[in-house]
Amino acid sequence: MSPRCHPSLYWNTHSCPTPSGLSPEKTEPLTVPRGASPCHIPTSRLQGGWHLGPRSILVALLGCHCNSTRSPASAALSTLTWCRHDDLKEMLDSNKDSLKLEAMKRIVAMIARGKNASDLFPAVVKNVACKNIEVKKLVYVYLVRYAEEQQDLALLSISTFQRGLKDPNQLIRASALRVLSSIRVPIIVPIMMLAIKEAASDMSPYVRKTAAHAIPKLYSLDSDQKDQLIEVIEKLLADKTTLVAGSVVMAFEEVCPERIDLIHKNYRKLCNLLIDVEEWGQVVIINMLTRYARTQFLSPNQNESLLEESAEKAFYGSEEEDTKDAKAEAASLAKRKPYVMDPDHRLLLRNTKPLLQSRNAAVVMAVAQLYFHLAPKAEVGVIAKALVRLLRSHSEVQYVVLQNVATMSIKRRGMFEPYLKSFYIRSTDPTQIKILKLEVLTNLANETNISTILREFQTYIRSMDKDFVAATIQAIGRCATNIGKVRDTCLNGLVQLLSNRDELVVAESVVVIKKLLQMQPAQHSEIIKHMAKLTDNIQVPMARASILWLIGEYCEHVPKIAPDVLRKMAKSFTNEEDIVKLQVINLAAKLYLTNSKQSKLLTQYVLNLAKYDQNYDIRDRARFIRQLIVPTEKSGALNKYAKKLFLAQKPAPILESSFKDRDHFQLGSLSHLLNAKAVGYQELPDWPDEAPDPSVRNVEVRGTPRREKRKEKVEKPFYSDSEGESGPTESADSGESHHGGASSRGHHGGSDSEESGSSSSSGTSSSSSEEEDEEEEEEGSGEQSEEKEGEEEEEKRKKRKEKGGLRKPSWCPAFGAVRTYELLHRMAGEGLSVEYCFSRRPFPGDPHMVAVQIQISNNTDIESLAPGDTASVVMGIDFCDSTQAANFQLCTHTRHFYVSIQPPVGELMAPVFMSENEFRKEQGKLTGMSEITEKLTLPEKCRSDHAIVQQVTSAANVGRVPCGADNEYRFAAKTVTSGSLVLITLEWREGAAAQLTVNSEKMVIGTMLVKDIIQALAQ
């Protein structure tokens, strides 16, 4: 283990308020009268040592279960638990890591079992800075679990994490941010916000990923931060590493899914990175891009598919409306111009297709739904094979996939037809899978395959699983209604089932037969007679009700049997279920109307029984029907129409799939599965009529034609080594072409680590070497040309070199001489010496870069530069507001020199001018964590206005802000890269005493700046 990576070195405990005085022997347990309390709170320590308000004690007191009315037995028991926890506390307080670890393990085991361990909070939280990494991790687990309940105590741990945020080890920075953001304590929202912002521009992609993860956490804690978080999301969306992409899109989906405009610029990048993103990120990105594409592109099926679709619908024997609709649609379509797919739309389809081969079912499903919702009809077919493959997976996966296949198979039947046999049911399938497969099989049935499917269904009917048999009968019914050819066969089969021994089967058959008979009742009076006989035996209410309805409806076909059935039913009326009773009343009413001679009395009898029924529906129905059919003086005109009302022609029911029209939910979503909108479901928008401007997705090409030369230190996509030749995709503009470019250099990213500093120099080395050479040759031409642009995506550090004569800077800092630093010593450089200074002039190429003026002097013999001569160039460096050194290589035609520029913190900013009021206002916003105050003594020579201002402005590139008070000095600046404000106030008190305050949201910069200014003033 290298010392650099040993995190414990950086987790010092000295300055953190470790409550070491908390060991049990020193504290006085807070005793609760009568009965021991399971925990004791060291109140005095809490108050004295930790500077906590009385509220924390209250919280702590509430945390312990003080129960004053305790029986002796329970008191003894609680003493026991008290003892056990006491024992844990003792272990936690010990010096031995092994004891602490043991204690933490036991505590975590308690948490895992769901036992309450919250009373140990004070004892655990002080181990947050423990050196042993496993103890620390377990403390984190504990903290994240209980911090919400003990907010005040949790605050004690914050400083440890804040220190961790600045640790050189990226793992520690990341884990500090992770835990800090997981502590759901609203007070620390500003700290979290700052930490996230910092981490979002961290140079380690892993830390940036963690920052992306932290965004939804903060958002759920305080949704008022939305605007600021969106800024961070926007920044992270621009990140080019695959590690970050998935997480930031996740954050986007949780925080601002409606801000689709943030995606435009990143759309192509996301499409291109997709294959290298980790699988979970892929799912999230694909789902988001589906929605995006629905808003930005035109429907690829607008021309042809609707017509075909309507043909398919007609097949189902469906309503004329649809056809009419389709016709109207088609007519309007004809007027439109021919459809051409947007290249970006094509890019998405092409780049997601390989993911159908993923081993992760969620990814496959995500691509499948993308194709279903976005692809032209002809191309959707490719997903069928992959979805069928998923049916081999675990039954839960099958369940979800089958639900989606069921929906798809209604819309696009042809797609799954070749895989019909994959949906055959095995006796070992769980019932819910069987029923879904049945659904799919029914959806796939058509005239050509119906005979095979029916044969298959026949074997299912003999299954032992009765629920499944019932579903099969329903399915047969649906096939029979949908496919006229087999209606009679099905009906015969179902009638045979009426003699089945299992009542459920018979009942289900009756219900289905009833529906089928409605289609052509005249031909089937035999069946109706047969069913009438069943009323003696069959007990299932739904089936009885169905039979009664049938007999009532077609009583004219069975004139002899119907009154007899009514007689039997009248006898058993009181014992029937409600639905059966209602049908008995209906039957009676219908018979009364058609055959009043035989059934008048029976009807009266039934209606009288119903009049006193317990169920009010039945009473109401009886009353209503009596008024309607029995003519009295009072009864109105309706009486005449009673027959029309009751015996009207009723349309046959349409048996349709329960999955019909489910596709208005995005497939693969929870809402689709539940067929109800889930919380947070994002509606899948309809295709727009007019395509929005596609140019929003164009990424402006920054830089020069030489850009291709650039060697990028991008985390190289794994797959691109084989894709190198294929180059950029047609629609990816040159801004994305670097993938091809990078890999064509044969740079295999297999094993190189993406650590900081050292690699950044190698990243730029080769490009600067070429260009530095050129620079040497062109020296002295005086013409400005953009010379070099070495870009390190990793660090987002851009260097730009501008050539030209050394011009007197047009703007100079008010006071203070410009300090020069040595870049390359004459001896080391074999005669070439290079110095640099911070010109404090805005860099013309990019205002977000710090201008560094480089002076090259030749002390020996260099072709392009006469001996003794000097040349000067200005280079822009984006330091990303950090004092991390910029490493690069300086090349002559003979030698390469590794050099680095480390900026003083004061050079990372540019002055801003503001009024006193503005200053006060801004300062008011930057308090708390962002404020750093230090006291100092001014030396003799620095006690004048002039001297102070000069020293401060020399130490930092700041502008002076007017100030009313004469013993106060104010300065303001903005950091160059991010433009965050840095406000400096120096208050000169009597004598030599003074106080320096720096307000900046960049805490690191603030702290370092204070140090630098004090040093400058002390000189």
Place this chain on the structure above:
Amino acid sequence: MIHSLFLINASGDIFLEKHWKSVVSRSVCDYFFEAQERASEAENVPPVISTPHHYLLSVYRHKIFFVAVIQTEVPPLFVIEFLHRVVDTFQDYFGICSEVMIKDNVVVVYEVLEEMLDNGFPLATESNILKELIKPPTILRTVVNTITGSTNVGDQLPTGQLSVVPWRRTGVKYTNNEAYFDVIEEIDAIIDKSGSTITAEIQGVIDACVKLTGMPDLTLSFMNPRLLDDVSFHPCVRFKRWESERILSFIPPDGNFRLLSYHVSAQNLVAIPVYVKHNINFRDSSSLGRFEITVGPKQTMGKTIEGVMVTSQMPKGVLNMSLTPSQGTHIFDPVTKLLTWDVGKINPQKLPSLKGSMNLQAGTSKPDENPTINLQFKIQQLAISGLKVNRLDMYGEKYKPFKGIKYMTKAGKFQVRT
């Protein structure tokens, strides 16, 4: 995303809970228990249950329900796939995934879960990375840890996490460099009463065990790659290379992994290696039924069929069975009505058979349904589809690895209807 996870055993005890966001009370599981009661069997519990404030997504494996609690819209497969990944990881860590094992290693389990999800979003699910973060417990390591006080928790960022090959750690070293590949094919089939095939397909996988030093780059080519109709890859396989050349090119993960699963195109006729002759009769009049099955080899390409196991779910009306096998052992469970016959090897000269009678419940009529027969078997040294690996090459490293390829054919869901 995933809010909380509850682990529930067969008797309905919640024995582990983990929360990634605010704590969700375990009473939410009551909805799950309700659903469980409604479903007759564990596997019939719906994987997605909607409750007033939460959604419960569950998977059932190793007699444990893994119930994830979510609050907002999320693709259900995302959660289900993740839960399965959790189970796989436990299996990888502890050898088996059982309640006892999880309880014994609760701290490791908790640490692993902590790393797998951050705020409910998967963070590290690659077992290679996890094992670097949290080392799996072994007896040796436990002893060493107690003596030296070192821990199971790694303190460095796993190199894989940041590299472009996240599935492989750097600095792998072996003295014996070996790469083994198992081509395993499973036959899924439904055979109807008369012995004709209703549907049959072959699903294959290539499982690899690669223990190679450094960063080897492997290519595996097939004699007949066109056989593979539908494939899904481990993320390490370079898709483009497969598309253009039908060659598997990859930097392997360290250790065991599934390189590829495939489906053999439906156009090829599937050879069915066994047949089952059956005669199962329930007579209407008597309370006795006849039962007779014989298993024999069909198209085996000269290989022996081993590990044959016949199971059949008998109808409820069957009280008991008195059977005599010509070889192997058989058990009939009168409660679950499950007949199991462990046949063993099939000797083509003397076909194994199981004959006897069934006692039916007196007084009731004969059952409507005939039981289906499920078959398991194994054939060594044979890939039934005829798939053959051509060669395995290694680039990027200097040493000569030891390479091995094994073929096997198994029954998948092999069912005979009677």
